[in-house]
Amino acid sequence: MEKITSKDNRWVKEYAKLASLKSYRSQSGRFALEGVKLVCEAFQSGIRLPVVLVTGKCLERSGTDLAQAMEWGEWFLIPEELESKLTQQISPQGIYAIGEKLDKILLPDTIKKSGKYVMLCGLQDAGNVGTIIRTAEALGLNGVIATAGTCDFYNPKVLRGSMGSVFRMPCCIVGEEGRFLTELSAAGVQTCASVVDPGAIPIGEAVFRDPCVLLIGNEGNGLSLRTSVLCEQCVTIHMKGKTESLNASMAACILLWEMTK
Amino acid sequence: MEKITSKDNRWVKEYAKLASLKSYRSQSGRFALEGVKLVCEAFQSGIRLPVVLVTGKCLERSGTDLAQAMEWGEWFLIPEELESKLTQQISPQGIYAIGEKLDKILLPDTIKKSGKYVMLCGLQDAGNVGTIIRTAEALGLNGVIATAGTCDFYNPKVLRGSMGSVFRMPCCIVGEEGRFLTELSAAGVQTCASVVDPGAIPIGEAVFRDPCVLLIGNEGNGLSLRTSVLCEQCVTIHMKGKTESLNASMAACILLWEMTK
Numbered sequence: 001m002e003k004i005t006s007k008d009n010r011w012v013k014e015y016a017k018l019a020s021l022k023s024y025r026s027q028s029g030r031f032a033l034e035g036v037k038l039v040c041e042a043f044q045s046g047i048r049l050p051v052v053l054v055t056g057k058c059l060e061r062s063g064t065d066l067a068q069a070m071e072w073g074e075w076f077l078i079p080e081e082l083e084s085k086l087t088q089q090i091s092p093q094g095i096y097a098i099g100e101k102l103d104k105i106l107l108p109d110t111i112k113k114s115g116k117y118v119m120l121c122g123l124q125d126a127g128n129v130g131t132i133i134r135t136a137e138a139l140g141l142n143g144v145i146a147t148a149g150t151c152d153f154y155n156p157k158v159l160r161g162s163m164g165s166v167f168r169m170p171c172c173i174v175g176e177e178g179r180f181l182t183e184l185s186a187a188g189v190q191t192c193a194s195v196v197d198p199g200a201i202p203i204g205e206a207v208f209r210d211p212c213v214l215l216i217g218n219e220g221n222g223l224s225l226r227t228s229v230l231c232e233q234c235v236t237i238h239m240k241g242k243t244e245s246l247n248a249s250m251a252a253c254i255l256l257w258e259m260t261k
Numbered sequence: 262m263e264k265i266t267s268k269d270n271r272w273v274k275e276y277a278k279l280a281s282l283k284s285y286r287s288q289s290g291r292f293a294l295e296g297v298k299l300v301c302e303a304f305q306s307g308i309r310l311p312v313v314l315v316t317g318k319c320l321e322r323s324g325t326d327l328a329q330a331m332e333w334g335e336w337f338l339i340p341e342e343l344e345s346k347l348t349q350q351i352s353p354q355g356i357y358a359i360g361e362k363l364d365k366i367l368l369p370d371t372i373k374k375s376g377k378y379v380m381l382c383g384l385q386d387a388g389n390v391g392t393i394i395r396t397a398e399a400l401g402l403n404g405v406i407a408t409a410g411t412c413d414f415y416n417p418k419v420l421r422g423s424m425g426s427v428f429r430m431p432c433c434i435v436g437e438e439g440r441f442l443t444e445l446s447a448a449g450v451q452t453c454a455s456v457v458d459p460g461a462i463p464i465g466e467a468v469f470r471d472p473c474v475l476l477i478g479n480e481g482n483g484l485s486l487r488t489s490v491l492c493e494q495c496v497t498i499h500m501k502g503k504t505e506s507l508n509a510s511m512a513a514c515i516l517l518w519e520m521t522k
Contacts, residue, residue, distance in 0.1 A: 131508065138500050138506070139500075140501025163508075204522055239399050239400075240401025245399070247395065249511070250396050250511075250514045254515070
């Protein structure tokens with residue numbers, strides 16, 4: 001295995017750029033992923049990993065788990081001192097891969113036919129986005145839609161929070177929310193806005209058709225009125241305690257649970 | 262307002278010790294909390310704040326929000342350079358308070374009478390513990406029980422994740438799990454173990470009595486068999502996708518939702 005020792009090596013710089021810049025991920029069609037489990041999940045999901053940087057310690061510990069993935073792509077040995085250029089983790093696992101985004105784009109035509117989908121409208125917290133994708137997969141949803149203003153699916157924190165679900169769930173990014181929702185409605189897709197409003201339908205009483213898209217709003221402001229009026233129904237979770245509201249991923253969890261059960 | 266400039270000041274050291282040491286929090290009955298919102302929530306919940314360290318910038322920005330709390334306790338002005346001794350936040354808000362734990366201990370006698378409770382058995386992730394307490398409050402539970410091995414309620418990350426719910430929810434810590442569960446059962450309290458087991462009762466079909474305690478296990482290993490056999494029933498969430506399981510706080514969210522609705 002070839003060694004890399006310089007922090008100016010092209011792959012070290014390429015990895016760091018992919019880890020930090022959404023625009024570069026978008027332009028290159030590649031992304032950065034770290035950790036043994038995530039690398040294995042990506043490989044098993046059919047993601048191509050053209051370049052992998054790994055420490056000797058990681059190979060010693062996890063060589064068996066990585067054996068299959070090692071048959072593909074170029075692997076480079078890096079010293080532990082280089083890791084600080086690659087990760088913000090306090091206890092990194094010593095493996096950094098460049099992956100090629102999978103072409104598993106969810107098409108409006110698929111959504112119009114059948115299935116249950118969640119649509120993330122402007123969510124900013126990468127941890128929330130990752131957790132919601134993971135929950136959506138666990139509960140059997142058919143795909144995840146995000147507005148352009150939502151945190152990137154290939155953001156390192158989203159990947160980590162989703163535990164690899166990003167690699168498996170069909171997903172798409174929507175430019176113009178309004179036009180997209182109008183198009184869905186015209187095709188008979190049920191659209192449900194989740195809102196904090198005592199006048200909305202309590203989620204336990206809502207009836208979901210198929211196909212159906214549930215919209216979740218931004219952490220701070222929720223869905224805009226402009227967006228929610230375009231939806232067929234507004235649903236809500238009635239709160240009993242003093243907390244202002246559940247956090248976005250907990251609320252999403254309850255909504256998706258009721259939608260799919 | 263008196264000024265503190267030295268990192269060796271007794272309150273700076275006291276705060277740092279309370280923020281980092283569970284044993285010291287336990288021994289002193291005090292804890293460390295940071296951020297404008299959390300300080301206000303604590304004050305409104307009746308928590309005494311004998312010492313508060315604050316930067317000039319924080320006072321300028323949030324003086325109005327803090328006005329009521331400022332009538333109590335000793336407030337000290339600190340320079341921004343001192344903040345690195347007090348916080349691990351990347352963008353700290355400049356306010357650090359020492360609080361006195363509230364005496365709102367949940368007694369076994371209260372649990373035996375009525376209510377719905379969640380019991381955290383060995384949870385290690387402070388973010389999960391905080392989120393579960395917040396969710397428990399939002400869904401109207403009557404209290405949170407934790408085993409001695411569970412992450413401390415007054416851990417700074419738990420406080421942050423709970424958004425102040427820790428200050429309001431009745432809670433208690435249980436030394437011997439087995440004896441506690443046996444005692445509850447003998448008193449007619451329903452105990453429900455949440456497990457990953459296709460043979461357990463699907464959570465949507467479970468019947469919950471009052472009083473009732475739902476047990477949630479450790480992130481990695483779940484509940485021990487020794488614990489779950491002591492419970493009246495075992496409940497589970499049936500997973501549809503490929504994710505191994507929901508994360509602990511998402512699973513707890515669905516379980517508590519079904520338990521309280």
